[in-house]
Each structure stands twice: as C-alpha cells, then as structure tokens.
Amino acid sequence: MKALVLEKAGKIAIEDREFDETTGDNDVLIKIHSVGICGSDVHYYQHGRIGPFVVEAPMVLGHEASGVVLATGKNVTHVKPGDRVCMEPGIPDLNSAQSRAGIYNLDPAVRFWATPPVDGCLRETVVHPGAFTFKLPDNVSFAEGAMVEPLAIGMHAATKAGIKPGDIGLVIGAGPIGVVTALAALAGGCSDVIICDLFDEKLAVAANYEGLHAVNIKSGDLASKVAALTSGNGADVVFECSGAKPAIATLAQHAAPGATAVLVGMPIDAAPMDIVAAQAKEITFKTIFRYANMYPRTLRLLSSGKLRVQPLISQTYKFSESVAAFERAAAGNASDIKIMLEME
Ligand SMILES: [Zn+2]
Numbered sequence: 001m002k003a004l005v006l007e008k009a010g011k012i013a014i015e016d017r018e019f020d021e022t023t024g025d026n027d028v029l030i031k032i033h034s035v036g037i038c039g040s041d042v043h044y045y046q047h048g049r050i051g052p053f054v055v056e057a058p059m060v061l062g063h064e065a066s067g068v069v070l071a072t073g074k075n076v077t078h079v080k081p082g083d084r085v086c087m088e089p090g091i092p093d094l095n096s097a098q099s100r101a102g103i104y105n106l107d108p109a110v111r112f113w114a115t116p117p118v119d120g121c122l123r124e125t126v127v128h129p130g131a132f133t134f135k136l137p138d139n140v141s142f143a144e145g146a147m148v149e150p151l152a153i154g155m156h157a158a159t160k161a162g163i164k165p166g167d168i169g170l171v172i173g174a175g176p177i178g179v180v181t182a183l184a185a186l187a188g189g190c191s192d193v194i195i196c197d198l199f200d201e202k203l204a205v206a207a208n209y210e211g212l213h214a215v216n217i218k219s220g221d222l223a224s225k226v227a228a229l230t231s232g233n234g235a236d237v238v239f240e241c242s243g244a245k246p247a248i249a250t251l252a253q254h255a256a257p258g259a260t261a262v263l264v265g266m267p268i269d270a271a272p273m274d275i276v277a278a279q280a281k282e283i284t285f286k287t288i289f290r291y292a293n294m295y296p297r298t299l300r301l302l303s304s305g306k307l308r309v310q311p312l313i314s315q316t317y318k319f320s321e322s323v324a325a326f327e328r329a330a331a332g333n334a335s336d337i338k339i340m341l342e343m344e
Pocket of ligand 1: 038039040063064149150
C-alpha cells in the first residue's frame, strides 16, 4: 500500500510498503480517511529526532487520524464495518501497572504512532486495537475526528486544571495546542480565557471565538487585560502552551493567589522558573504527557457543538500532495493552524 515515509531528516516520499494486516480478535482494520499534520511530524521531518526519540530507520508519519472500519476481530462489538471512527494513536500494554492505574499514557512500553521506531498512520489502512478506536457521531466530520487527537491534549490539560464554573483562564501560546487548550478550558467551565502570543496571525483565529480574548504580548498589555477580567486578582487557571523559557520563568506573574498552572508546552531543554514568586501565591503546578481517557469526552463535546474546531483547519491537501503539505507545514507560516491530509 501507499504510505508517507520519512527516510531521514529532510527526506519524505510516498512509497509502496507492506504492512501486516492480520486483524486479531480485539482489533479493527481501518481505511484511513483524514490525517492532521502535527508539529511533532514536522519536527521529525526537519530534524529526524525529538529529544531521546531518534529516527534511525524509515518511518511512516502521522498520528491524528480518522477513517472507516473495514473489518473487526470477533471480540469487537462497539464498531462494525462501514462505521466512521477516529483512533487514539498510543497503544499501551494493557497489563502494565500504569494501565491498571488508569494512567496508560505513562506506560513506558506505550507504542505511539510516528514516534520512532513505530510507524504512523499516513497509509491506506491500519490495524488498531478496538479499545482505542472510537465511533464518530453522525454530525462529526472525518476532519473533526482527526482533530480529536490534538483536542485530547487540551482536554487533558483542562481536566488537570480542575476548572470551576466561572473561572478565568490564561493560555500562553496560540499555536494549535494553545488554541485547543483554550477551547477545552471554555468547554470545561471557564467563562473567559485570555490567550496570548507574539504573533497576530496566530491570535487572529482565537479572536473569532466567543469567550476567548486574544492579546499580543508585544503590542498589547497582558497584565491589564488579566486585571480587567479578574478584578485585579489574576487568572484562576494558567496553561503554559508555548514551551518558551521567558514565559515559563515568569509563569506566576499573571496567576491568582491559589491558582493552578498546567505545563503543557515542552521547552527544548531545562527551563528555570521563579519559584519564590510561585510560592508566594501557593500555585499548584500540574504537568501533562499526551492524555488518557479523553477521546469519548472530546467526541461528546464536538457532537454537542460546545467544541468547534472547523475554523482551526486552515488547509486541506490530498494524500498525493503530502510532500507539498509537509513543506508548507515546515515553512511555519504563522497563519496556518492545522493542515489536514485526505486519502483518495
Ligand atoms: Zn499531534
């Protein structure tokens, strides 16, 4: 079958590859429909590695996917051939201590699509465990189904923040993950979420959502915006989604006393922080690594209309144009949010 293969840093091509299509009793065979290009796919394309994960052999890219069920193993009852589905890309060992504790995303043995050496889903079909395959509600499109993966990160962050109804949120960084985190925080009960970045092009999409307040930290005044919305108290929940060292260093600045801060963005190396400023406000810090048990919730909110992600899909390319789509993604155009690929 055709697959988009990363040969090595800087070299991708659509190639004919063979895959084992044996569908086990608990598995589902799926024809891929839509795949979103993630920052991590682009990073592997450009650099051939992310931290300790190094591309040492050709690897299929892609992990944000939806498709149609072709066949199911005999133990799979929740989906049937013809159903539209989306897939959670991390497959843990269901017998691990972490899986048994409900934190399967932290299982050291997790196999995650397009994280070396595991092949991703930018190919015609995949075999996937039924437990990590979810039926799309009729009013959720394939593209929205593919968006569940990045949305699940925002949903996990919003859940960890312990949002209370009417909280004021602050999201630092308006990349795709920052925006989906802000949307999840609104859906999770925040009345208003301030989202800040250095680039107006990134903030433009966020500014179109009711309840989101976009602030450019170069040209605007973040402190006065936070003060205006919180009677000078500071944000109840803060989401660091930029991974930028200056933002991390000063994270406590715009937080309310007693606030919760969730570290979502990954700095490329050790990032110092003003600990005393955080202590003086007794800030509770949480971190996230991917997500667990977020797909069903995310699909319910998409179906209900409380999460709207259509405006985040900035371009759609055919699978045959994958290389051009990746080149566009690698160019880092600030107004591009999510580039979607569609199989033909
Ligand atoms: Zn992703």
